[in-house]
Amino acid sequence: MGLDISERVRSVPPSGIRRFFELAEERDDVISLGVGEPDFSAPWAARDAAIDSLERGRTSYTSNRGLLELRQAISGHVEDRYDLGYDADEEILVTTGVSEAVDATLRALVDPGDTVAVVEPAYISYVPGVIFAGGEPLRVPTREADEFKLTYEALESAGAADADLLMLCYPNNPTGAVMTGEELEPVAEFCREHDIGVLSDEIYAELQYENEHTSIATLPGMRERTVVFNGFSKAYAMTGLRLGYAMAPPEVTTAINRVHQYGMLSAPTTAQYAALEALRSCDDEVEAMVDEYDRRRRFVLSRFDEMGIDCFRARGAFYVFPEVPTDESAEAFAEGLLREEGVAMVPGDAFGDGGEGHLRVSYATGLDDLREAMARFEAYISD
Amino acid sequence: MTARDDLLDLLVEDARHTTADLARMTDLTEDEVEAALADLESEGVVAGYQAIVDWEKTDREVVRATVELNVTLDRETGYGDIAERLARFPQVKTLRLVSGDYDFLMEVEGSSMHDVSIFISEKVAPVPEVTQTVTHYVMTTYKDRGVALNDDDDDDRLSVSP
Ligand SMILES: Cc1ncc(COP(=O)(O)O)c(C=O)c1O
Numbered sequence: 238m239g240l241d242i243s244e245r246v247r248s249v250p251p252s253g254i255r256r257f258f259e260l261a262e263e264r265d266d267v268i269s270l271g272v273g274e275p276d277f278s279a280p281w282a283a284r285d286a287a288i289d290s291l292e293r294g295r296t297s298y299t300s301n302r303g304l305l306e307l308r309q310a311i312s313g314h315v316e317d318r319y320d321l322g323y324d325a326d327e328e329i330l331v332t333t334g335v336s337e338a339v340d341a342t343l344r345a346l347v348d349p350g351d352t353v354a355v356v357e358p359a360y361i362s363y364v365p366g367v368i369f370a371g372g373e374p375l376r377v378p379t380r381e382a383d384e385f386k387l388t389y390e391a392l393e394s395a396g397a398a399d400a401d402l403l404m405l406c407y408p409n410n411p412t413g414a415v416m417t418g419e420e421l422e423p424v425a426e427f428c429r430e431h432d433i434g435v436l437s438d439e440i441y442a443e444l445q446y447e448n449e450h451t452s453i454a455t456l457p458g459m460r461e462r463t464v465v466f467n468g469f470s471k472a473y474a475m476t477g478l479r480l481g482y483a484m485a486p487p488e489v490t491t492a493i494n495r496v497h498q499y500g501m502l503s504a505p506t507t508a509q510y511a512a513l514e515a516l517r518s519c520d521d522e523v524e525a526m527v528d529e530y531d532r533r534r535r536f537v538l539s540r541f542d543e544m545g546i547d548c549f550r551a552r553g554a555f556y557v558f559p560e561v562p563t564d565e566s567a568e569a570f571a572e573g574l575l576r577e578e579g580v581a582m583v584p585g586d587a588f589g590d591g592g593e594g595h596l597r598v599s600y601a602t603g604l605d606d607l608r609e610a611m612a613r614f615e616a617y618i619s620d
Numbered sequence: 621m622t623a624r625d626d627l628l629d630l631l632v633e634d635a636r637h638t639t640a641d642l643a644r645m646t647d648l649t650e651d652e653v654e655a656a657l658a659d660l661e662s663e664g665v666v667a668g669y670q671a672i673v674d675w676e677k678t679d680r681e682v683v684r685a686t687v688e689l690n691v692t693l694d695r696e697t698g699y700g701d702i703a704e705r706l707a708r709f710p711q712v713k714t715l716r717l718v719s720g721d722y723d724f725l726m727e728v729e730g731s732s733m734h735d736v737s738i739f740i741s742e743k744v745a746p747v748p749e750v751t752q753t754v755t756h757y758v759m760t761t762y763k764d765r766g767v768a769l770n771d772d773d774d775d776d777r778l779s780v781s782p
Contacts, residue, residue, distance in 0.1 A: 252782065254780055254781070254782050257780045258778060258779060258780040258781070261779040261780050262779060267779060269779040269780060271779065271780035271781070272777050272778070272779065272780065272781055273781045273782050274777055274781060276775065276777070360782065361782045362782070410782075528629065532630065532645040532646075533645075535644060535645050535646065535647055536641065536644045536645045539643075539644035539645075539647075540644065581779060581780055583780060604634075604641075608641070
């Protein structure tokens with residue numbers, strides 16, 4: 238039979254982002270507002286801890302669930318910051334990025350034919366993750382009129398009542414939308430009513446500019462039906478170190494760990510030492526990065542506003558999600574902007590339903606480049 | 621954080637932000653920014669705006685030295701009096717009273733080592749209250765006022781990513 242590609246893999250197309258990456262790579266004067274990771278390096282103390290761990294020869298596996306010290310630090314951190322209580326021994330699993338945490342969780346919880354409702358626009362890995370796990374994705378679009386927040390009605394009209402799991406992400410990539418505790422409550426109610434489990438990707442929790450983060454797991458009756466994901470990639474600018482974690486009740490954590498144990502063994506050891514130091518001593522650096530993102534966010538929102546472009550006030554992550562100012566598709570507009578002005582933005586439909594007609598604009602780029610990119614954007618639309 | 625704090629952070633990071641950009645980043649109007657800056661300047665909170673120059677990358681020779689100074693005080697003369705006298709010299713770029721083995725830490729600039737030595741020996745050492753000077757010539761500057769010099773901050777991220 239040779240090496241036949243599986244039906245499941247064949248059913249998942251390559252990401253629409255890839256094409257834009259290739260277009261952007263063709264020229265070297267591109268200012269990219271299409272980057273989904275911080276432009277900062279990880280705080281030096283964290284990098285230094287990684288180096289130190291290497292010098293001390295700490296290059297072996299850790300326990301499957303991750304260094305106990307790190308899990309304890311995570312437990313303390315999420316308690317302080319988000320009022321989440323998770324036990325370091327039984328309810329926290331350190332993973333190779335949130336990417337692995339989501340993948341392992343889907344494989345641990347999804348049976349063939351199970352439905353996983355995915356709130357869109359969404360980070361591009363969720364739907365493929367559901368399919369690879371043998372589940373059926375059900376897309377739940379959100380709308381700009383709701384500032385891309387998830388509502389009870391949106392869940393209902395997408396037919397999510399029959400779903401087994403709900404995958405959501407606030408603060409959101411690609412829209413920058415956030416949801417307060419009050420706004421999450423109807424979502425929680427829907428999940429309780431229809432006995433739906435929640436997979437909550439909170440990787441951008443720290444990057445919120447007008448609200449404190451509320452985790453859906455802190456709402457009544459939700460802790461027992463929620464898996465919370467978080468990690469170091471965004472808040473600590475540690476994308477390349479590949480470290481995240483999942484938090485869930487003991488039996489669920491054990492199940493996810495079963496997949497992780499066979500599929501990954503343990504998360505990268507060097508990164509775990511870096512993460513431990515990040516939690517211990519890098520609050521000030523995180524705060525400085527958050528302040529900087531916030532200034533850029535305001536700058537970009539102001540510029541779009543001055544250009545008369547509709548763009549709801551995104552309050553989290555490092556994205557804003559303006560409307561395409563012409564009657565072209567987002568893809569056609571983004572391609573024209575890239576070819577003529579050398580500015581890369583990602584068309585919103587690359588992130589699924591509800592994203593069409595929008596552009597994802599990342600402000601994880603220095604202010605000089607943002608200024609220039611906005612000027613080129615303005616020139617492009619006034620031609 | 622108040623708008624004033626916000627503005628100070630922004631100016632410390634880059635004093636050349638335009639008023640329009642400052643307004644965009646702080647959600648103030650341009651008029652409010654102008655007014656706040658005028659207040660900060662007139663109150664002396666913002667004492668000046670300067671470029672951070674890496675002279676090693678120019679043809680100009682700029683010699684810098686850090687000088688430790690010990691002084692004696694008497695009934696008529698306090699630290700403030702001595703500082704005022706020293707600070708008047710244009711060669712003195714920074715002057716601080718510090719804790720520890722010596723009293724003042726002074727940064728001096730000149731166009732040659734000779735220039736700086738002459739200045740220390742002819743202008744600083746003879747000040748009656750100065751009892752000792754220790755001069756350290758700067759050989760290389762790696763970081764100046766929070767800015768790393770010779771930093772290759774190439775962006776090695778993928779140009780478009782999820
Ligand atoms: C919403 C979201 N979740 C997860 C990830 C992946 O995170 P990690 O680097 O922890 O695998 C990203 C990265 O872009 C993201 O935007």
